Amino acid sequence: MSSLRFATLTPENEAAQKCLASLVDKQFPHFHQNPESSINPVAAVVSAPRQSTHRAAQSKYQLNLSFHNQGHGLNGAWIIGKSGPKTAAIIDLPICSSRSRQLKAPQVCEIFIHPQSGVLILRNVNTFHSIIYLQADGNNDVELQYGDEHVLHMVTNHLRIGKLDYVLNISVDDERAYLTSRNDYMRRWSRDWENSLVQRYGCLSPLPRPTHVRIGNMITHQTISQGAFGVVRVGVDRRSGDIVGCKTIHCRRYRDVQTVNNEIDIASKVLPHTVGLTPLICSWCEHGQSPPCFQTPLEDVHLLMPYAPFSFDTTAWHEIPLATRLALFHQVLEGLRNLHAAGIMHRDISPRNLLVFSYQPPIAAICDFGKSKQGTKGIQTSLGPPAFLAPEVGRGEYTNSIDIFSLGLSMLATFKMWEWTGPLSNRDSHTRVLEHLASLQSRMPDGLGALLRSMLAWDSADRPTADQALADKAWGQIVVMGPGSEKESARETQSSGGGSGPGPSRTRTRLQRSGGPSPSASGGINKRIRRSDAPPPSRSETDLTQKRRSESSGAGMREKKSRTSDSRSLLSPPPA
Missing domain, CATH: 1.10.510.10 (Transferase(Phosphotransferase) domain 1)
Structure with a gap:
C-alpha cells in the first residue's frame, strides 16, 4: 500500500506545541529512525509554513496522516488522543502524554473516510471535551459535542480541543496517487466500497478545494446544470457526509415564489425512504432562514435532496x-x-x-x-x-x-x-x-x-x-x-x-417478485462495516455506538426507518 501522506496535524498554540514536544522527547526519542513513524520534525517538511509570525511554524513536530499507517478506529478511522503505555497501540496521532492534564480520557477524536462519498470527516469521541471547528461556517465556528461529526471541507482546518489549538492541512501533490491509495485502503474496511456512489459515478472531488463552498447544510463540489431558473449542484451534507443534491431557484416573479412554496409544501410531506418519491431534506433562503422567508423581491431559495446520478x-x-x-x-x-x-x-x-x-x-x-x-x-x-x-x-x-x-x-x-x-x-x-x-x-x-x-x-x-x-x-x-x-x-x-x-x-439483478414488497433499497445503504480481522472496538467506540443506537430509536434517524409502500404512512395528512 502506498505510504502517501495526505494530511498533517500541527500544534498551533504554545500549549499544544509543548504537549507534543514533551511527548516526543520522552516517549519517541528515536522516531526519526523509523520511516513509518507518524511524527515528523516541522523543519524537515518542505510544505511547513515559512512565516515566523505563523504560530504553527514555531512547532518542533507535526503528525502525519497516511494510508501506510492503518487507523485503529471504527472502519479504519485514525484516532487522535493521549499516548501512554496502555494506549500507544491504538492512538494513531498522539498529541500529548497520558499524564497530561490538558485533556481527559485517552481518545479525543477520529478522522475517517465516508464509505459512500469518500470525503474526510471529523468525529468527536470524547465525553469531556467539545471540539471547535474554527470558521467552519464562514466566519462562524462549529462546536462538535460527543458523537458529532463534520466534513473536513477546507484545505487548512483550524481545530480547538480544550485549550489546545491545531492546524490540519489536507493536501497532496499527486491526486491520482491519492485516489489509488484511498481505494486500496477502503477496500479493506468496506465490502461495498466498489459499489459506493463516489466509486460508481465519480461525482465528487476526492479532496477539499478552495472552490468548495458551504451553502447551508451542504458543501458544494460541482455544478450539474444552470439556467435562468437557477442552479443544480452536487455535494455532501456537512454533518453526515452523505452525497446530496441542491436545487437553487431564482425567484424573480411572484409566480416563481408560488411555485417554490408549493414544491416545499408538497415535498415536505414525503417521509424519508418513501418508495418512489424524492423527499426534501431541508430548504432555506439566501438569508439562512428555514423555511424560506421570501423577504426580498429577488431571492435565491435552496432545496436540499438526496443525490441521484441519473x-x-x-x-x-x-x-x-x-x-x-x-x-x-x-x-x-x-x-x-x-x-x-x-x-x-x-x-x-x-x-x-x-x-x-x-x-x-x-x-x-x-x-x-x-x-x-x-x-x-x-x-x-x-x-x-x-x-x-x-x-x-x-x-x-x-x-x-x-x-x-x-x-x-x-x-x-x-x-x-x-x-x-x-x-x-x-x-x-x-x-x-x-x-x-x-x-x-x-x-x-x-x-x-x-x-x-x-x-x-x-x-x-x-x-x-x-x-x-x-x-x-x-x-x-x-x-x-x-x-x-x-x-x-x-x-x-x-x-x-x-x-x-x-x-x-x-451486474446481477436482485429484485423482488410481483406481489411481494417493493423492489427497493435497504435502509442501510450507508451502513459502515467493520473488518472481521480489525482490532476490537475501544471503550469510547463502544460508548459512541451505544449512543447512536439510542438516538436511532427516535423518529429523527432516517437510517433506521424501513422503506414502505403503505401510502397511509407515507405522507403527512393533507391540510384541511
Missing part, C-alpha cells in the same frame, strides 16, 4: 437489463400511487422528473413537486413539457389520470424517443404515439406494451389507476436472481439491446 432522460437504457428496467418502472409507479392516495396530483411527470438513484439495487423516484396540486381535479394548462401532457389538458377540467398518461409516455420514451409532432390533444398526434408503441412491442417484456397502451388511452376513463396498473401481470417478470444467474442476466442484457462493456448490464 434521470429517465439521461440513463443509458440500452445497457439496462429488462428486469432492472421493470423494477425502476415499478418504483415510480408506486410513487405515483402513494402521491394519488394522499390526494395529490403531480402534473409535471416527464423523464427529467423521474430520478434514478441506483441500478443495483434498483432505486427510482418522482421529483419536482412545483406544479403539484392538492386534489384530484384541475384546470390549469401551464404544466409539464407539452410532449408529455395528456390529451385532455387544455380542454377543460381534468383528473389525476393525466399523471398516469405522462408516466406511461415517460416509460415508453426509455425504449426509443419519438419526434414530437405537436400537442397530443390532436388525435393524429396521439395515434402516431400509439403506432410508435406498437413498433417497439418486440423490445418490451411480455405484457408491458399492453399496459402502456392502456395508460396512454385517449379517454381518461379508459386508463387504469396507479393501483390497477401495479396489479398488472407484467410485473411478474421482475425476478429474483441469485448466485449463478449470469446466464439469465446476459439473456436480459441481450434482449434489451445492451452491449458487453462495463456498466449496469454486467
Whole structure:
C-alpha cells in the first residue's frame, strides 16, 4: 500500500506545541529512525509554513496522516488522543502524554473516510471535551459535542480541543496517487466500497478545494446544470457526509415564489425512504432562514435532496437489463400511487422528473413537486413539457389520470424517443404515439406494451389507476436472481439491446417478485462495516455506538426507518 501522506496535524498554540514536544522527547526519542513513524520534525517538511509570525511554524513536530499507517478506529478511522503505555497501540496521532492534564480520557477524536462519498470527516469521541471547528461556517465556528461529526471541507482546518489549538492541512501533490491509495485502503474496511456512489459515478472531488463552498447544510463540489431558473449542484451534507443534491431557484416573479412554496409544501410531506418519491431534506433562503422567508423581491431559495446520478432522460437504457428496467418502472409507479392516495396530483411527470438513484439495487423516484396540486381535479394548462401532457389538458377540467398518461409516455420514451409532432390533444398526434408503441412491442417484456397502451388511452376513463396498473401481470417478470444467474442476466442484457462493456448490464439483478414488497433499497445503504480481522472496538467506540443506537430509536434517524409502500404512512395528512 502506498505510504502517501495526505494530511498533517500541527500544534498551533504554545500549549499544544509543548504537549507534543514533551511527548516526543520522552516517549519517541528515536522516531526519526523509523520511516513509518507518524511524527515528523516541522523543519524537515518542505510544505511547513515559512512565516515566523505563523504560530504553527514555531512547532518542533507535526503528525502525519497516511494510508501506510492503518487507523485503529471504527472502519479504519485514525484516532487522535493521549499516548501512554496502555494506549500507544491504538492512538494513531498522539498529541500529548497520558499524564497530561490538558485533556481527559485517552481518545479525543477520529478522522475517517465516508464509505459512500469518500470525503474526510471529523468525529468527536470524547465525553469531556467539545471540539471547535474554527470558521467552519464562514466566519462562524462549529462546536462538535460527543458523537458529532463534520466534513473536513477546507484545505487548512483550524481545530480547538480544550485549550489546545491545531492546524490540519489536507493536501497532496499527486491526486491520482491519492485516489489509488484511498481505494486500496477502503477496500479493506468496506465490502461495498466498489459499489459506493463516489466509486460508481465519480461525482465528487476526492479532496477539499478552495472552490468548495458551504451553502447551508451542504458543501458544494460541482455544478450539474444552470439556467435562468437557477442552479443544480452536487455535494455532501456537512454533518453526515452523505452525497446530496441542491436545487437553487431564482425567484424573480411572484409566480416563481408560488411555485417554490408549493414544491416545499408538497415535498415536505414525503417521509424519508418513501418508495418512489424524492423527499426534501431541508430548504432555506439566501438569508439562512428555514423555511424560506421570501423577504426580498429577488431571492435565491435552496432545496436540499438526496443525490441521484441519473434521470429517465439521461440513463443509458440500452445497457439496462429488462428486469432492472421493470423494477425502476415499478418504483415510480408506486410513487405515483402513494402521491394519488394522499390526494395529490403531480402534473409535471416527464423523464427529467423521474430520478434514478441506483441500478443495483434498483432505486427510482418522482421529483419536482412545483406544479403539484392538492386534489384530484384541475384546470390549469401551464404544466409539464407539452410532449408529455395528456390529451385532455387544455380542454377543460381534468383528473389525476393525466399523471398516469405522462408516466406511461415517460416509460415508453426509455425504449426509443419519438419526434414530437405537436400537442397530443390532436388525435393524429396521439395515434402516431400509439403506432410508435406498437413498433417497439418486440423490445418490451411480455405484457408491458399492453399496459402502456392502456395508460396512454385517449379517454381518461379508459386508463387504469396507479393501483390497477401495479396489479398488472407484467410485473411478474421482475425476478429474483441469485448466485449463478449470469446466464439469465446476459439473456436480459441481450434482449434489451445492451452491449458487453462495463456498466449496469454486467451486474446481477436482485429484485423482488410481483406481489411481494417493493423492489427497493435497504435502509442501510450507508451502513459502515467493520473488518472481521480489525482490532476490537475501544471503550469510547463502544460508548459512541451505544449512543447512536439510542438516538436511532427516535423518529429523527432516517437510517433506521424501513422503506414502505403503505401510502397511509407515507405522507403527512393533507391540510384541511
